[in-house]
Amino acid sequence: MNNAAVLELLAEISEIDSAQSTDDVLKIFRTSIGNYGLRSFLISGLPIPHDSEWHRAILYDGWPREWFMRYKSQGHFPHDPCAAHSRLTAKPFLWHQLPADRMTVRGRLVMDEAAEFGMKDGLCAPVHVPLAGPAVVTAASxxxxxxxxxxxxxxxxxxxxxxxxxxxxxxxEEIKTPLTSRERELLQWSAQGKSTDDISSILGVTTNTVESHHRNIRDKLDAINVAHAIVKALRRHEIQI
Structure with a gap:
């Protein structure tokens, strides 16, 4: 990689750091990775494999629309070898570097079908964020x-x-509707490891009421599950541990 290319990439990184909007960031990023033949990309958190609401962790979906719909309808997320490997490593890797002998049948199917949608090879840059779990930026072509x-x-x-x-x-998220005092109280108990039944008993309400509050909390915080809601509430200083 020549010095001019290095300087250009460093300049693009600096532009992203100073960008004032999501659109500006994505424009710079798309142009930069396009220089390496990468045209499709996904930027997302990586919830546990069997989380049915995994797609709520997506920051930006730049995959081909048909592939995303296929991926979602076929339930590929729990079997995606790129996602699985990104949870385990902090190092970037290329798709073709995934060990074929360790890949499951469903994992191979995910990669084979991705190739059918013009994503024959790509890269993954795992991102591990304290309190928020693993994430990945993946791009392909x-x-x-x-x-x-x-x-x-x-x-x-x-x-x-x-x-x-x-x-x-x-x-x-900071300008969205804050949690009510009751929701904060309930989530505070969840953060201390109390179950739905425990909270129901502590607060003197039914388990259905607790579950309803949890749904409202997830909606307000755009969280995929209770653990995710706890992390987001902590960041917004709505609860403490």
């Missing part, structure tokens, strides 16, 4: 052109993009 030495810089670009978009989402 039918033919990628990543020169030797470029992957660490592309990883830096991906990580900066993820954090910038996460920051914009957090800012939007």
């Amino acid at each position: 039918d033919r990628i052109e990543i020169p030797p030495g470029a992957l660490p810089l592309i990883e830096t670009l991906c990580v900066h993009t993820f954090h910038k978009l996460s920051g914009f989402r957090a800012e939007r």
